[in-house]
Amino acid sequence: MRSVAVVGASLAGLWAARALREQGFDGRLTLIGAEPHRPYDRPPLSKEFLAGTMTEADLALEDAGEDLGAEWRLGVPAAGLTPRGSAGYAVTLGDGTSVAADGVVIATGATARSLPWNLPGVHTLRTLDDARALRADLVPGRRLVVVGAGFVGAEVAATAHSLGLDVTIVEIAPAPSARALGSRMGHALAGLHEDRGVRVLCGVAVRAVTGGDRVDGVLLDDGRSLPADVVLAGIGASPAVGWLAGSGVDLCGDSGDPGGSSGGSGGGVRCDAGGATNLPGVVAVGDCAAWYDPGLGRHHRVEHWTGAVRRPETAARTLLSGGAAEPGAPEPPYLWSDQYGLRVQFAGHAGPADEVTVEEGDVDARSFLAVYRRDGRATAVLAVDRVRPFGRWRRRIEPAGAR
Amino acid sequence: MIPACPLSALPRGEAVRLDTDPPIAVFHTEDGELYAVDDTCTHQDASLADGWLEGCEVECPLHASRFDLRTGQVDAPPAKLPVRTHGVVVEDGMVHVVPSELPPNLPPGLRTPGRA
Ligand SMILES: Cc1cc2nc3c(=O)[nH]c(=O)nc-3n(C[C@H](O)[C@H](O)[C@H](O)COP(=O)(O)OP(=O)(O)OC[C@H]3O[C@@H](n4cnc5c(N)ncnc54)[C@H](O)[C@@H]3O)c2cc1C
Numbered sequence: 001m002r003s004v005a006v007v008g009a010s011l012a013g014l015w016a017a018r019a020l021r022e023q024g025f026d027g028r029l030t031l032i033g034a035e036p037h038r039p040y041d042r043p044p045l046s047k048e049f050l051a052g053t054m055t056e057a058d059l060a061l062e063d064a065g066e067d068l069g070a071e072w073r074l075g076v077p078a079a080g081l082t083p084r085g086s087a088g089y090a091v092t093l094g095d096g097t098s099v100a101a102d103g104v105v106i107a108t109g110a111t112a113r114s115l116p117w118n119l120p121g122v123h124t125l126r127t128l129d130d131a132r133a134l135r136a137d138l139v140p141g142r143r144l145v146v147v148g149a150g151f152v153g154a155e156v157a158a159t160a161h162s163l164g165l166d167v168t169i170v171e172i173a174p175a176p177s178a179r180a181l182g183s184r185m186g187h188a189l190a191g192l193h194e195d196r197g198v199r200v201l202c203g204v205a206v207r208a209v210t211g212g213d214r215v216d217g218v219l220l221d222d223g224r225s226l227p228a229d230v231v232l233a234g235i236g237a238s239p240a241v242g243w244l245a246g247s248g249v250d251l252c253g254d255s256g257d258p259g260g261s262s263g264g265s266g267g268g269v270r271c272d273a274g275g276a277t278n279l280p281g282v283v284a285v286g287d288c289a290a291w292y293d294p295g296l297g298r299h300h301r302v303e304h305w306t307g308a309v310r311r312p313e314t315a316a317r318t319l320l321s322g323g324a325a326e327p328g329a330p331e332p333p334y335l336w337s338d339q340y341g342l343r344v345q346f347a348g349h350a351g352p353a354d355e356v357t358v359e360e361g362d363v364d365a366r367s368f369l370a371v372y373r374r375d376g377r378a379t380a381v382l383a384v385d386r387v388r389p390f391g392r393w394r395r396r397i398e399p400a401g402a403r
Numbered sequence: 404m405i406p407a408c409p410l411s412a413l414p415r416g417e418a419v420r421l422d423t424d425p426p427i428a429v430f431h432t433e434d435g436e437l438y439a440v441d442d443t444c445t446h447q448d449a450s451l452a453d454g455w456l457e458g459c460e461v462e463c464p465l466h467a468s469r470f471d472l473r474t475g476q477v478d479a480p481p482a483k484l485p486v487r488t489h490g491v492v493v494e495d496g497m498v499h500v501v502p503s504e505l506p507p508n509l510p511p512g513l514r515t516p517g518r519a
């Protein structure tokens with residue numbers, strides 16, 4: 001392999017480029033990124049950066065002076081991927097140019113889903129530019145309505161509360177993250193907000209976002225109307241795979257993730273357990289990729305930071321070995337979230353019928369560790385403010401089908 | 404010297420966090436060695452005393468960068484900077500920390516003294 005194009009120059013793309021170099025790839029390396037920015041870290045966008053305690057410079061993912069010997073094509077999206085037989089691939093870019101490569105790493109991540117009402121004051125949060133715009137709108141005293149109580153929505157609610165906004169969360173499910181965590185633990189997470197006077201309205205859908213020059217309210221399906229100066233749509237993200245249309249790369253259906261922990265949007269680039277797609281010399285990593293999980297017996301798209309950092313090493317090995325490298329057993333997905341100064345951590349795959357026991361602490365005291373079990377096997381662990389025991393439990397989660 | 408805890412209160416494989424500014428973590432490795440480093444990861448806000456101790460390395464509980472407790476060096480990103488190390492002395496069964504005089508490598512957001 002003499003040349004590799006990494007498409008998507010963010011977390012998974014940067015880690016893939018590093019892994020290729022670490023594994024001895026010394027050919028031509030091109031990173032293509034739609035955003036004009038150097039790779040930056042997204043988790044602080046809803047936390048420290050939004051709160052103003054981290055600067056843009058603090059978000060940089062690269063080391064000072066790090067040089068991967070790569071060509072960077074930033075600020076221009078890939079528009080298509082064309083197989084060229086033994087000549088490899090052509091990645092065509094939005095500006096009409098193209099990059100030829102023997103191998104391709106797909107790392108285009110995901111795009112925030114938006115509400116159908118696009119008024120000034122209505123935001124999504126995925127990129128640095130989104131975060132700048134949201135931050136400018138989070139003025140103390142304003143009323144914020146967060147639509148969707150997933151982790152990003154919950155974090156924005158917590159940060160906005162700390163900035164002095166009046167915050168309401170609207171969630172269509174019976175409890176926050178109910179699908180991923182079950183309703184009991186979802187209610188426990190709702191309590192983090194309610195303790196501080198942030199309202200959490202569950203089991204109700206948004207009928208409309210209202211306003212003229214600017215948003216002024218959110219109308220709910222049950223007839224209630226919430227006044228709002230700012231609205232955040234925290235309704236998940238879809239894999240950024242539109243540019244692969246016509247390339248021949250197989251995608252997963254939308255139902256690829258029933259009951260998983262990823263927030264469940266499914267879809268994504270269909271990969272084997274080593275990150276290989278159906279096209280030779282093309283692998284996919286990060287939020288856009290649905291890897292086959294042999295324990296689960298299905299493809300599963302993981303949308304968390306740690307997956308985007310851990311999998312590129314395997315995918316690079318797959319790419320450089322032409323698929324001959326045996327992937328190791330998959331690690332259980334892991335995510336963390338910070339809300340109101342409390343650290344929430346989750347690892348594993350919780351199923352709707354799993355039995356949940358609080359092993360340590362007290363849910364009402366907002367400091368606890370709960371273990372999910374199926375047939376006596378620990379499938380997942382959730383902790384609030386219990387970092388050390390979580391680390392031990394995380395290592396005891398058994399992959400599905402382990403016995 | 405800052406008294407940390409009686410040696411008998413810090414079994415092998417365990418760590419204790421001192422409420423200094425910035426906080427310090429003291430580790431007792433499985434091999435019986437004692438090490439002290441700044442408790443806060445150099446990457447973001449995580450307590451290394453809550454991390455995973457293996458040999459004389461601690462893995463950050465948040466993003467898994469590993470720090471060598473002997474030198475403070477970090478193995479791999481996302482952390483970029485080493486963690487500051489301190490001296491440890493045991494006197495009369497009491498573990499004491501001899502704080503470093505070098506500046507700490509605190510993560511962004513915690514760089515203002517007192518916030519740690
Ligand atoms: C606000 C926020 C908070 C988060 N907090 C946490 C957290 O606390 N814990 C946690 O575990 N995870 C968190 N996450 C998730 C984590 O950030 C993602 O899992 C991670 O960013 C995935 O990395 P990625 O490189 O796969 O995708 P992305 O980070 O989405 O990067 C993909 C890149 O590809 C670019 N791109 C897209 N299409 C194209 C194209 N056609 N051509 C070229 N480039 C393209 C995009 O512009 C983007 O720069 C958070 C995410 C957000 C948005």
Ligand code: FES
Nearest residue numbers: 444446447463466
């Ligand atoms: S906080 Fe320690 S590695 Fe990120």
